[in-house]
Amino acid sequence: MFGILHSQTNLLMSISAFLLTLVPFTKEELEDILSHFKKETVSKNKVLVSQGDICNYLYFLEEGMARSYYLNDSGKEITQWFFGVGKFMTSADSFFQQTPSLYYLETLEDCILYSISKSQIDMLFDKYPKMEKLGRLATTEMLTKIVNKLNAIQFQTARERYEYMLAEFPDIAYHVPLGHIASYLGMTQETLSRIRKNNSQK
Amino acid sequence: MFGILHSQTNLLMSISAFLLTLVPFTKEELEDILSHFKKETVSKNKVLVSQGDICNYLYFLEEGMARSYYLNDSGKEITQWFFGVGKFMTSADSFFQQTPSLYYLETLEDCILYSISKSQIDMLFDKYPKMEKLGRLATTEMLTKIVNKLNAIQFQTARERYEYMLAEFPDIAYHVPLGHIASYLGMTQETLSRIRKNNSQK
DNA sequence: GATATCATTTGACCAATATCAAATAATGAA
DNA sequence: TTCATTATTTGATATTGGTCAAATGATATC
Numbered sequence: 001m002f003g004i005l006h007s008q009t010n011l012l013m014s015i016s017a018f019l020l021t022l023v024p025f026t027k028e029e030l031e032d033i034l035s036h037f038k039k040e041t042v043s044k045n046k047v048l049v050s051q052g053d054i055c056n057y058l059y060f061l062e063e064g065m066a067r068s069y070y071l072n073d074s075g076k077e078i079t080q081w082f083f084g085v086g087k088f089m090t091s092a093d094s095f096f097q098q099t100p101s102l103y104y105l106e107t108l109e110d111c112i113l114y115s116i117s118k119s120q121i122d123m124l125f126d127k128y129p130k131m132e133k134l135g136r137l138a139t140t141e142m143l144t145k146i147v148n149k150l151n152a153i154q155f156q157t158a159r160e161r162y163e164y165m166l167a168e169f170p171d172i173a174y175h176v177p178l179g180h181i182a183s184y185l186g187m188t189q190e191t192l193s194r195i196r197k198n199n200s201q202k
Numbered sequence: 203m204f205g206i207l208h209s210q211t212n213l214l215m216s217i218s219a220f221l222l223t224l225v226p227f228t229k230e231e232l233e234d235i236l237s238h239f240k241k242e243t244v245s246k247n248k249v250l251v252s253q254g255d256i257c258n259y260l261y262f263l264e265e266g267m268a269r270s271y272y273l274n275d276s277g278k279e280i281t282q283w284f285f286g287v288g289k290f291m292t293s294a295d296s297f298f299q300q301t302p303s304l305y306y307l308e309t310l311e312d313c314i315l316y317s318i319s320k321s322q323i324d325m326l327f328d329k330y331p332k333m334e335k336l337g338r339l340a341t342t343e344m345l346t347k348i349v350n351k352l353n354a355i356q357f358q359t360a361r362e363r364y365e366y367m368l369a370e371f372p373d374i375a376y377h378v379p380l381g382h383i384a385s386y387l388g389m390t391q392e393t394l395s396r397i398r399k400n401n402s403q404k
Numbered sequence: 405g406a407t408a409t410c411a412t413t414t415g416a417c418c419a420a421t422a423t424c425a426a427a428t429a430a431t432g433a434a
Numbered sequence: 435t436t437c438a439t440t441a442t443t444t445g446a447t448a449t450t451g452g453t454c455a456a457a458t459g460a461t462a463t464c
């Protein structure tokens with residue numbers, strides 16, 4: 001079968017470009033802030049944080065994709081969120097409250113990450129009020145996105161939820177295993193498979 | 203039938219007590235901050251913000267209860283969140299981005315509210331880094347609660363979702379119309395009625 | 405390239421919950 | 435109190451999506 005071409009937007013987003021979209025840091029501030037992030041490359045399917053760990057780092061995803069997931073009562077992996085290029089990623093509760101993480105964080109592709117520890121970012125929060133603003137704005141954005149997902153999950157049919165997925169994560173939807181998406185959307189992979197089949201026939 | 207006694211905890215929570223649980227403001231800071239909030243009493247079933255309005259105020263709920271809701275495609279009211287004593291309430295997106303609100307805000311009981319405008323709170327954000335921290339912490343708390351709801355909605359049966367409601371909003375669950383709760387939990391009110399019946403028989 | 409492993413698709417059947425309609429109960433206004 | 439209105443409950447039936455099992459397809463390793 002001839003494949004459908006899926007757009008590959010946003011292959012890369014530098015952390016400084018991203019920070020500047022939220023808050024107008026000066027060159028000096030930005031340099032100081034960035035000096036506390038550590039660049040690392042991580043290969044595909046690596047678990048960065050396990051359920052029960054304290055999540056010690058906040059990550060910025062310059063390249064690649066990742067997900068958070070947890071194990072439900074039957075031990076099945078439930079994808080909780082996808083992270084794409086140009087996004088912050090962490091197990092938020094665990095990182096900010098320094099409590100055991102409820103989630104795993106796992107790369108889904110080879111990734112280039114910038115990481116920062118809790119103590120370092122707290123130091124930056126104290127040093128720069130603009131960093132508090134950044135934190136607030138980033139959190140507010142996440143809140144909005146989660147509310148969107150909630151509305152999709154709560155009131156839409158399985159097919160409509162898949163359409164939400166395509167809209168929210170266009171880069172990711174065609175590049176990760178079906179089962180990850182199905183559990184993210186709260187349906188079985190059999191159901192998602194049937195939806196995809198019907199969509200492609202239309 | 204003899205009614206079950208439902209606990210009435212947290213009948214009142216002062217705004218200063220609440221702020222101090224999140225950030226250690228000094229007496230002077232607190233006084234300055236509170237001077238920008240305006241106390242108002244609002245009677246039951248008043249709409250504070252309508253869908254399409256810009257939400258101009260952030261409210262703190264000292265007494266009473268309220269909800270946010272929207273109208274779905276069929277024009278049915280869907281409760282999106284409940285707000286109880288000691289909580290901040292606003293149409294977050296609309297207030298912070300000054301965009302038309304997707305939601306209505308409506309009191310469910312007579313309320314005592316403290317309101318503050320966007321420009322005033324922005325002024326406080328600029329004046330006090332601790333206010334940015336307050337904003338970040340309050341938003342993070344909200345984020346955690348919404349993730350909880352999402353997990354309940356996504357993976358639990360109708361009965362388990364109702365149990366989540368009782369745990370998250372014990373003060374509210376027995377004091378608002380059934381239909382508000384049913385739409386909040388993503389089920390019909392017939393289903394919720396049957397669940398309550400079964401629970402009371404156990 | 406052959407084979408083992410893992411991911412996806414397909415089919416048959418079932419359970420949970422929605423829908424629609426009507427009866428009953430509760431509430432509030434005159 | 436009485437009546438009108440609104441909220442809740444109940445019953446019958448329909449539908450969506452889940453479960454289980456098996457077949458097919460894709461991928462990676464030797």
